[in-house]
Amino acid sequence: MKRTELSEIGEFGLIDRIKSQTALQNGSSHLGIGDDAALIDAGDHYQVVSTDMLMEGIHFDLSYCPLKHLGYKAVAVNVSDIAAMNAIPEQIVVSLALSNRFSLEAIEELYAGIQLACEKYKVDLVGGDTTASRSGLGISVTAIGRVEKGKESLRSGAQNGDILVMTGAGGSAYLGLQVLEREKQVYLENPNMKPQLEKYEYEVGRQLKPEARLDIIHELKELGIKPTSMIDISDGLASEVLHISKNSGLSAVIFQKELPIEKSTWELALEFNLDPYTCLLNGGEDYELLFTISQSDHDKIKNMADISLIGYMSATEERSVMRTRSETVVELKAQGWTHFNKS
Amino acid sequence: MKRTELSEIGEFGLIDRIKSQTALQNGSSHLGIGDDAALIDAGDHYQVVSTDMLMEGIHFDLSYCPLKHLGYKAVAVNVSDIAAMNAIPEQIVVSLALSNRFSLEAIEELYAGIQLACEKYKVDLVGGDTTASRSGLGISVTAIGRVEKGKESLRSGAQNGDILVMTGAGGSAYLGLQVLEREKQVYLENPNMKPQLEKYEYEVGRQLKPEARLDIIHELKELGIKPTSMIDISDGLASEVLHISKNSGLSAVIFQKELPIEKSTWELALEFNLDPYTCLLNGGEDYELLFTISQSDHDKIKNMADISLIGYMSATEERSVMRTRSETVVELKAQGWTHFNKS
Numbered sequence: 001m002k003r004t005e006l007s008e009i010g011e012f013g014l015i016d017r018i019k020s021q022t023a024l025q026n027g028s029s030h031l032g033i034g035d036d037a038a039l040i041d042a043g044d045h046y047q048v049v050s051t052d053m054l055m056e057g058i059h060f061d062l063s064y065c066p067l068k069h070l071g072y073k074a075v076a077v078n079v080s081d082i083a084a085m086n087a088i089p090e091q092i093v094v095s096l097a098l099s100n101r102f103s104l105e106a107i108e109e110l111y112a113g114i115q116l117a118c119e120k121y122k123v124d125l126v127g128g129d130t131t132a133s134r135s136g137l138g139i140s141v142t143a144i145g146r147v148e149k150g151k152e153s154l155r156s157g158a159q160n161g162d163i164l165v166m167t168g169a170g171g172s173a174y175l176g177l178q179v180l181e182r183e184k185q186v187y188l189e190n191p192n193m194k195p196q197l198e199k200y201e202y203e204v205g206r207q208l209k210p211e212a213r214l215d216i217i218h219e220l221k222e223l224g225i226k227p228t229s230m231i232d233i234s235d236g237l238a239s240e241v242l243h244i245s246k247n248s249g250l251s252a253v254i255f256q257k258e259l260p261i262e263k264s265t266w267e268l269a270l271e272f273n274l275d276p277y278t279c280l281l282n283g284g285e286d287y288e289l290l291f292t293i294s295q296s297d298h299d300k301i302k303n304m305a306d307i308s309l310i311g312y313m314s315a316t317e318e319r320s321v322m323r324t325r326s327e328t329v330v331e332l333k334a335q336g337w338t339h340f341n342k343s
Numbered sequence: 344m345k346r347t348e349l350s351e352i353g354e355f356g357l358i359d360r361i362k363s364q365t366a367l368q369n370g371s372s373h374l375g376i377g378d379d380a381a382l383i384d385a386g387d388h389y390q391v392v393s394t395d396m397l398m399e400g401i402h403f404d405l406s407y408c409p410l411k412h413l414g415y416k417a418v419a420v421n422v423s424d425i426a427a428m429n430a431i432p433e434q435i436v437v438s439l440a441l442s443n444r445f446s447l448e449a450i451e452e453l454y455a456g457i458q459l460a461c462e463k464y465k466v467d468l469v470g471g472d473t474t475a476s477r478s479g480l481g482i483s484v485t486a487i488g489r490v491e492k493g494k495e496s497l498r499s500g501a502q503n504g505d506i507l508v509m510t511g512a513g514g515s516a517y518l519g520l521q522v523l524e525r526e527k528q529v530y531l532e533n534p535n536m537k538p539q540l541e542k543y544e545y546e547v548g549r550q551l552k553p554e555a556r557l558d559i560i561h562e563l564k565e566l567g568i569k570p571t572s573m574i575d576i577s578d579g580l581a582s583e584v585l586h587i588s589k590n591s592g593l594s595a596v597i598f599q600k601e602l603p604i605e606k607s608t609w610e611l612a613l614e615f616n617l618d619p620y621t622c623l624l625n626g627g628e629d630y631e632l633l634f635t636i637s638q639s640d641h642d643k644i645k646n647m648a649d650i651s652l653i654g655y656m657s658a659t660e661e662r663s664v665m666r667t668r669s670e671t672v673v674e675l676k677a678q679g680w681t682h683f684n685k686s
Contacts, residue, residue, distance in 0.1 A: 004447035014447070014473055018454055022461075022468050026433045028489070029467040038469035040434055040487060042385040051470060051485055053438040057477035090369045091383055095396040095483050104347035104357070111361055118365075124372040125365050126381035127394060129483075130357055134400035138476075140438050140483035142394055144383060146371070 012334070034247075035155050036084035036232055037145070046152060048089075048145040050081035056136035064180045064195075067106055069208045070139070071113025077234070078143035079121045080212035080287045084232040085154070087147035088217065091126045092118070095140040097133035110139075121214055153230035153291065158248035160315035162228050162292035165301065166308050167213050169260040170237055171276055174283025175268045176200065176207030202264055210287040216307075223300045227291035236282040239334040240290045245313070245320045248292075252320040252332070254311035281322075281332070355677070377590075378498050379427035379575055380488070389495060391432075391488040393424035399479035407523045407538075410449055412551045413482070414456025420577070421486035422464045423555035423630045427575040428497070430490035431560065434469045435461070438483040440476035453482075464557055496573035496634065501591035503658040505571050505635035508644070509651050510556050512603040513580055514619055517626025518611045519543065519550030545607055553630040559650075566643045570634035579625040582677040583633045588656070588663045591635075595663040595675070597654030624665075624675070 006014060019033040030046060031039035037050035054060060054074050062070075075092060082089040094114060098107065107130075118125055123143065183195035197204050212232075220227065229248055231240045237259070245252045261269075261276050269276035280286075292313055293301060301307070320332045349357060362376040373389060374382035380393035397403060397417050405413075418435060425432040437457060441450065450473075461468055466486065526538035540547050555575075563570065572591055574583045580602070588595045604612075604619050612619035623629075635656055636644060644650065663675045 002448060006441065006443070006445065006447055006450070009447060011473060014450070017447075017451075018468075018471075021454065021458065024467045024469070025462075025465060026467050028433050029469055032467060032469040033471070038434065038436065040390070040469070042388075042390065044386065047383070047385065047390050047487070049434070049436060049470060049485075049487060051436040051438050051472055051483070053440055053472045053474050053481070053483055055440045055474055055476050055481070058440075058475045090371050091381065091392070093381065093392060093394040093485060095394050097396055097398045097401075097481060098349065100349070102349065104349055104352060104360075105345060107349070107357070108360075111364065115364065119368075122368060124367045124369050124375060125361075126367070126372055126375040126383070127392060128361075128376070129394055129396045130354060131396050131398055132401045133398050133481075135478050138396070138398070138440060138481050138483075140394070140396055140472075140481075142392075142436060142485040144390070144392060144487075 031154070036081040039152060045146050045148050048082050048085050048087040048147055049142065050078055051140065051142040052078050052081065053138065053140040055138050061184070064184055065208055067109040068113035071110040072117045072209050074139045074141050075114055075117035075121065075123070076210050076212045077287060078141045079123065079214060080232040082143050082145035083212050083214045083217045084230050084289060085145070085147060085152050086217060086227060086230055087145040087152065089121060089123045089143050089145040091124050091144040093126060093142050094128040096128070096130045097138035098130065099133045099135050099137070102137065121212060151226060153227040155229055155231050155243050155247040158229040158244050158250055158292040158313045159294065160250060160313060161295055162313045163295060163298060163309050164241070164252060164254060164290065164292055164311040164313065166237065166260060166288060166290050166310050167216050168288040168306055169262045169265065170233060170286040170288060171261055171269065171279030171283050172203045172206040172265045173210060173285035174279045175265055175272065176203035176205070178272050179204055179268070180207065200268060202262065203268055207285065210285065212287060213289045216289055219304065223304065225293055225297045225300050227293055230289060230291035233286045233288045233290050234284060236284045237290065238281040238332045241332055242320055242334045244290065244292065248313065250313045250315055251317035252311055253314055253317060254322050256322055256324045258308055258310045260308040374497070379424040382495060388489050388491050391425050391428050391430040391490055392485065393421055394483065394485040395421050395424065396481065396483040398481050407527055408551055410452040411456035414453040415460045415552050417482045417484050418457055418460035418464065418466070419553050419555045420630060421484045422466065422557060423575040425486050425488035426555050426557045426560045427573050427632060428488070428490060428495050429560060429570060429573055430488040430495065432464060432466045432486050432488040434467050434487040436469060436485050437471040439471070439473045440481035441473065442476050442478050442480070445480065464555060494569055496570040498572055498574050498586050498590035501572040501587050501593055501635040501656045502637065503593060503656060504638055505656045506638060506641060506652050507584070507595060507597060507633065507635055507654040507656065509580065509603060509631060509633050509653050510559050511631040511649055512605045512608065513576060513629040513631060514604055514612065514622030514626050515546045515549040515608045516553060516628035517622045518608055518615065519546035519548070521615050522547055522611070523550060543611060545605065546611055550628065553628065555630060556632045559632055562647065566647065568636055568640045568643050570636055573632060573634035576629045576631045576633050577627060579627045580633065581624040581675045584675055585663055585677045587633065587635065591656065593656045593658055594660035595654055596657055596660060597665050599665055599667045601651055601653045603651040
């Protein structure tokens, strides 16, 4: 029998394949596989459903990731997916698989982080499952939110000429991970060395305890702006720009000089001999939002804090590109995630 | 720092602990942790949400569990939880954690089983997550269903004098597992031996490819019966009877002679020197339904096929008990699951 490695088709290839073999038979299934979350018809609103699984040794390393932070992050990344539909999260269910190296006290630390995130994002933990695992820790969270019909923002809704907007700044979480990995190696080589993390507090915090930009969803609502499309930035900006482009049947043009990178992140990238823009474009785990708005909404958004207008959608460009500071044009490439290659 | 093993407090102790530390803050969170599923207020109906995680080496052994059956089972056990709320499932999301020993073809086998169950139970696969795992396979399914307000059956609704009803028969899945484990040992000792499974086809099938009793939910609706309480039988009948008793503030009396056990299951138990009733009471994984109905519904249910009236709820008995064939009275004990002890 033929054996095809998952690394040959990649994450997005696998999702496309599953989606192509899946038919929706219930009228209440409004939107299925392929966006940040599914939409279920519930009368005057949609229930918005998203799920994410975090596995020890793949998504986190407990030698430097405190369990409380991990619990917080597991909730935040799901809240981020709900937010990316222009929806408000209301409930989560959490399943844990635990090897017997975890004590009750450890699990309570994890739940303390989950509960902290529940308070922060005003979501309720309404159920879950706890089970044993042969090795390591696995956390699966499903978040459920709500959006009034017509207010949902899909990946597919961008229009020609729409403005591309990114919240916050990027590349930081990826660099935070590089710092944690470096300090772990130092510690392994010499356990008397104290990890040097203070200087990189911002980037390390972005990696260990990211925040979902639910604040932006509330603010957009107050400003009377409905993004024509939206996605959260989990796999790096390039990948997300391409998702919106592909799903909307358009190309995107982004301007390198408009890409938001914090000064400390910039310096840290150089310390690692990395290009700060590459960290932003392909690094992942920033959990910022990327969305498009109609040009007619420009006046409404122009005074909004903590956003950058990074480009526009085009029906005439053949490919999605970045215009660099030196006025060259570079095609955007998706790196996706490559867990299968690493493992 | 104090270290308490999870095996000291057990699954139900852990759930109680998490529940006691969890407050619901959203008005839409109608029912949280502690039943077969959560209930979310969606206007004229509740969205019903349940989640289950299956881990390789704990819940299944791929040396005898075909991936297609596993996919089917992962959906069926979640459908069973939705059914146990007297609700109809409509959507699922599925997360997979996969080590690189799994090929694309293997994953497609798993999804073929998921899709078969989706067709059987008329649910739609609307999303999920696929990720790498350091070792083994993990499957997390969240099912979402719908029940008209007022039609939901909770564990807490049983009334004094209500009749306890069990669907189908029990103990079979547990004995199917014993057969599979035995044949695996035979095979490991002598790889030329062909596994003897045909004779035990029914029990092995109940273990590998259980069915959710959604048919019963449709039938109860047609008969105009709303169970006053309901639960699915995943951990063994004794445990489930005690859940209904505890949550309803009553005791249960069940009659040994009314407990449904298939003839082949009975014979198989004896072959293993096991008490067939113990297999039913503590074996688990039967995924039948246990529910209570008002005595006034007795006439409506008396001609229903594939059910057994196994006892009644009592406000006067001090403890939940089984009256044996020899007219002795035995207190019911919950075994719960003991994965943490085994691992």
